[in-house]
Amino acid sequence: MTRVHLLALCCLLALSSASRWDDGPQSVSAAPLKAGEVELVYLANEGFLVRSRERAFVIDAFLKEPLGAYAALSPALHSKLAAGAAPFDAIDLALVSHSHADHFQAGSALAFMKSSPGTELATSPQVLAGLESRLGQDEAAQAVRARLHSRLPQTGQTVSFEHKGIEVSFLRLPHAGNRPTIQNLGHLIQFEDLTILHVGDAEGSLAVFAPYGLADVHIDVALLPYWFWQSAAGQDLVATELAAETLIAIHIPPREVAAVAESLSAADSGGVHVFRESLESLVIEAR
Numbered sequence: 001m002t003r004v005h006l007l008a009l010c011c012l013l014a015l016s017s018a019s020r021w022d023d024g025p026q027s028v029s030a031a032p033l034k035a036g037e038v039e040l041v042y043l044a045n046e047g048f049l050v051r052s053r054e055r056a057f058v059i060d061a062f063l064k065e066p067l068g069a070y071a072a073l074s075p076a077l078h079s080k081l082a083a084g085a086a087p088f089d090a091i092d093l094a095l096v097s098h099s100h101a102d103h104f105q106a107g108s109a110l111a112f113m114k115s116s117p118g119t120e121l122a123t124s125p126q127v128l129a130g131l132e133s134r135l136g137q138d139e140a141a142q143a144v145r146a147r148l149h150s151r152l153p154q155t156g157q158t159v160s161f162e163h164k165g166i167e168v169s170f171l172r173l174p175h176a177g178n179r180p181t182i183q184n185l186g187h188l189i190q191f192e193d194l195t196i197l198h199v200g201d202a203e204g205s206l207a208v209f210a211p212y213g214l215a216d217v218h219i220d221v222a223l224l225p226y227w228f229w230q231s232a233a234g235q236d237l238v239a240t241e242l243a244a245e246t247l248i249a250i251h252i253p254p255r256e257v258a259a260v261a262e263s264l265s266a267a268d269s270g271g272v273h274v275f276r277e278s279l280e281s282l283v284i285e286a287r
Contacts, residue, residue, distance in 0.1 A: 123185070
């Protein structure tokens, strides 16, 4: 990591409260990765599995049913998720950006958590309330409840934690479309030697992101809604505040993937990657 990268990340962590969840190491029992490689596996909509040789996390992965134009996991893939089967058999951490059903479905999340006793889940109080509404008071429910954690920073601030070497800063980012009641979380994730940014359904404006000083952070991978590239303000935001070595456009309705990919290519948007199929992946070598 560069000195700027380290200093900026430390500043973000210093602005927040921190906690640690300790447990032993786990290995991902799937396609072998070399030391220093990180694989980003696209699941659906804004959902990803991110893994290395030693650890793994998922974000916005709990999608059993499609919502309108937005995709969910295939029935076969969701069955593996619900059962905690490969490639979801050694997930250290689950993250959820917000409560909308194209990002999070409580039944799917609970099925996974019940079958994955080694996984902790961290999200907003709003998402956690959706899980709590389905949890009972039996022993199995209590075991799941013990692994659920809620964090909610104030606007312009961060809340951070570390679990099994995965460092996460939650950013409070207003949901696009003027939806102030939605607790939308951005995530700045230090995974191996990569910094990964996932912003949920954030509004693509400089005013939203400026308080976090991300222009001073070396972002390796930025996972951003495709609408960030559909306005001059969004394009400027990406270029000035959210510049990353790997840019990935997400939240694209399947029927629009080809058109969005073509428009990004035609606009020469700095090599923005568009995933076309579930389980398509990128392998990135950490610095």
